[in-house]
Amino acid sequence: MLFYKRKKIKFKKLKCILLSFAVLIIATVIFCEQQLAEFKCEYIRIQAEIISVNSVCEAVNNSLKKFNYKYEDIANVKCSKDGTVQAITTDSVKINELKADIMLSVQQEIAKIYDVEIDIPLGAFTDITVLSNYGPPINVSFNLTGSFSSEIVSTFESAGINQTIHHIRLILTSKIMTTSLDYSGNMTFSTDFEIAQNIIVGVTPQYCGNWYKSA
Secondary structure, three states: HHHHHHHHHHHHHHHHHHHHHHHHHHHHHHHHHHHHHHHHHHHHHHHHHHHHHHHHHHHHHHHHHHHOOOOHHEEEEOOOOOOOOOEEEOOOOHHHHHHHHHHHHHHHHHHHHOOOEEEEHHHHHHHOOHHHHOEEEEEEEEEEEEEEEEEEEEEEEEEEEEEEEEEEEEEEEEEEEEEEOOOOEEEEEEEEEEEEEEEEEEEOOOOOOOOOEEO
């Protein structure tokens, strides 16, 4: 009889231990799931921004290398007989060709990465730096789509007495939409690219040729 009671008590203790262990595992899983759900959205947003910016920059740089325009290829400085700068005009055909190629390249580059898969180390969502790169990888997939607009701008920068640096820049504005099973978000960022520049000696006129904005 005493042996039976002892066996029953041990069984109850074992049952309590196993039950406590199961509750602990369930609570840990729920906690991790909540933490991971919040962290995953922010992680996807950051990774989507990095991937988008890198893809846009690569596409634009490839187009700029392809055309390889120098300042004199797209701009013309008109001076008077005494050397005074009267106007600066641009070759709108070449500018439009460059812009069209850039827009097409950017759209194609983003289309290549429409489906994105990344692995998040489990330790990353703990907010503990030493653990951020450890733990089993959790695969996350999301989609990227975007729309783009471009603008050619002309800016002048003083370079000393009677000298001005003329910058011809392309500003590309990207609107990227990111979607996944549990996240959806939009981001907008602008990137500034130098197309050409030149040092102009003389007084720069207030009006400088055929500059315009276009989408």
